[in-house]
Amino acid sequence: MAVSSHELIAGFADPVQASQQVFRAALKVMSEPGTRVEVDYVEQAPKGLDLSTWQLALSLLDPDTRVWLSPTLASSDAVISNLRFHCQCPLVEFPKDADFAIALNTELPQLAELNWGSAEYPDRSTTLVVQVPALSAEPFWTLSGPGIEHTRSLRIAGLPDAFRAELIKSRQRFPLGIDTFWCCDNRLTALPRTTKIEPRTTAIEPLNTEQEAC
Amino acid sequence: MSTATGYNFAYLDEQSKRMIRRAILKGVAIPGYQVPFGGREMPLPHGWGTGGMQVTASVIGETDKLKVIDQGADDTTNAVSIRRFFAHTAGVETTEQTADATLIQTRHRIPERPLQADQILIYQVPIPEPLRFIEPRESETRKMHALSEYGAMQVKLYEDVARFGHIATSYDYPVMVNNRYMMDPSPIPKFDNPKMSMMPALQLFGAGFEKRIYAVPPFTQVESLDFDDHPFEVQSWDEACAICGSDHSFLDEVITDDNGSKMFVCSDTDYCRERVEQGFVGTAADLPIADLSIAEVETN
Ligand SMILES: [Zn+2]
Numbered sequence: 001m002a003v004s005s006h007e008l009i010a011g012f013a014d015p016v017q018a019s020q021q022v023f024r025a026a027l028k029v030m031s032e033p034g035t036r037v038e039v040d041y042v043e044q045a046p047k048g049l050d051l052s053t054w055q056l057a058l059s060l061l062d063p064d065t066r067v068w069l070s071p072t073l074a075s076s077d078a079v080i081s082n083l084r085f086h087c088q089c090p091l092v093e094f095p096k097d098a099d100f101a102i103a104l105n106t107e108l109p110q111l112a113e114l115n116w117g118s119a120e121y122p123d124r125s126t127t128l129v130v131q132v133p134a135l136s137a138e139p140f141w142t143l144s145g146p147g148i149e150h151t152r153s154l155r156i157a158g159l160p161d162a163f164r165a166e167l168i169k170s171r172q173r174f175p176l177g178i179d180t181f182w183c184c185d186n187r188l189t190a191l192p193r194t195t196k197i198e199p200r201t202t203a204i205e206p207l208n209t210e211q212e213a214c
Numbered sequence: 215m216s217t218a219t220g221y222n223f224a225y226l227d228e229q230s231k232r233m234i235r236r237a238i239l240k241g242v243a244i245p246g247y248q249v250p251f252g253g254r255e256m257p258l259p260h261g262w263g264t265g266g267m268q269v270t271a272s273v274i275g276e277t278d279k280l281k282v283i284d285q286g287a288d289d290t291t292n293a294v295s296i297r298r299f300f301a302h303t304a305g306v307e308t309t310e311q312t313a314d315a316t317l318i319q320t321r322h323r324i325p326e327r328p329l330q331a332d333q334i335l336i337y338q339v340p341i342p343e344p345l346r347f348i349e350p351r352e353s354e355t356r357k358m359h360a361l362s363e364y365g366a367m368q369v370k371l372y373e374d375v376a377r378f379g380h381i382a383t384s385y386d387y388p389v390m391v392n393n394r395y396m397m398d399p400s401p402i403p404k405f406d407n408p409k410m411s412m413m414p415a416l417q418l419f420g421a422g423f424e425k426r427i428y429a430v431p432p433f434t435q436v437e438s439l440d441f442d443d444h445p446f447e448v449q450s451w452d453e454a455c456a457i458c459g460s461d462h463s464f465l466d467e468v469i470t471d472d473n474g475s476k477m478f479v480c481s482d483t484d485y486c487r488e489r490v491e492q493g494f495v496g497t498a499a500d501l502p503i504a505d506l507s508i509a510e511v512e513t514n
Pocket of ligand 1 (some may be wrong): 455456457458459460465479482485486487489
């Protein structure tokens with residue numbers, strides 16, 4: 001797909017400084033899993049991407065990173081054109097080939113479809129970036145592990161139960177695993193493969209989160 | 215503050231920074247595991263530690279305050295030059311005070327003052343692979359890490375015990391991170407090893423020659439290897455710091471005059487200064503600190 005010039009929007013006003021600041025935000029949430037930060041270095045994102053997703057892309061993606069997009073994003077002219085123009089990242093058809101997979105919460109690939117890295121090179125795994133309808137510190141999940149002094153609470157709204165179960169179970173394969181960023185509007189959090197997730201309640205969480213802000 | 219024109223911010227090109235940033239994120243996600251990274255060489259004077267410089271250049275931003283220490287001191291030639299380099303190429307503020315710094319680049323020490331959340335400690339690493347002296351082939355050490363095959367290191371340490379009656383290794387003392395990966399803590403004295411565990415600050419390690427990055431996230435367990443009958447012990451001194459009287463810091467032996475007179479002083483110059491300001495005194499309290507910085511320093 002070619003770049004549609006009428007879909008192009010501005011990237012960072014100051015790419016060097018904004019890339020560094022967004023990276024530091026990403027570093028903060030990856031090293032202190034479940035903490036939530038805001039990133040505000042762009043006015044708008046391509047239609048379909050959250051502000052935080054777009055800023056992560058501008059900061060971390062380039063011609064060296066293969067990117068997989070979930071179906072709605074992959075069929076969006078605005079998303080494709082801006083990623084191609086600003087990041088020049090190659091897009092791949094299968095999640096297994098991706099360094100970064102960007103997905104809507106309703107279009108998540110199965111974790112098994114991603115690249116988990118190898119025993120010798122566990123770093124060569126896909127980083128999964130998911131756009132979700134809400135992120136909060138409500139005690140739905142109790143997190144523990146590196147980067148967390150005791151425990152930390154996190155609620156990520158809008159995830160299918162099967163995916164939640166798969167994510168929790170994936171910890172058994174450490175050091176192989178999938179590191180995740182969670183994006184909602186201008187907010188960002190992360191769960192690296194080391195974070196243990198304890199569901200505090202077995203009650204099924206409502207998927208309807210329209211009234212909630214993230 | 216503005217940066218000097220004609221340079222990339224913090225000297226490194228943006229593509230290399232992105233590559234290093236992605237490697238840092240993976241390093242944080244797999245604590246203690248060595249992430250290989252690509253990118254261009256950073257042509258720098260010998261002794262600056264390219265790995266540490268590349269990590270600092272990729273992490274640093276305009277609002278950071280940088281501290282650089284070399285063997286605990288802020289005023290060695292290398293520490294001063296590195297601070298000036300980033301003040302010049304990134305326009306950042308620099309400081310000698312541990313408490314004020316957001317980023318601390320270090321060679322061979324961890325500050326005595328406990329580090330806080332949101333500080334980042336960046337180590338210059340000469341040899342990142344703790345198993346290298348046992349197994350020179352990278353493909354083999356990768357396998358050993360993959361399988362957690364760390365018996366050879368235990369054997370090496372036990373040879374110390376057999377020969378000397380105790381574990382003689384006092385620098386570069388291997389650790390286990392998050393109960394999974396064996397890691398080289400860089401040539402810090404083993405005195406500093408316990409500070410690495412459950413530290414509220416993020417610890418990043420950069421090895422320039424071998425192009426490896428590794429990390430210890432905040433509040434992560436770091437355990438020094440030992441044996442049930444020979445538990446890990448840190449260095450200790452019978453003396454206290456001659457300047458500030460500290461009986462709990464890592465001490466350097468300093469020659470004070472041409473006759474070979476000696477005394478012991480804190481290796482962490484900022485910590486010592488802070489204690490003197492707080493009113494602590496040692497046996498050589500009348501001696502100005504400035505005189506000591508030019509004295510010959512022997513590390514034991
Ligand atoms: Zn002292």
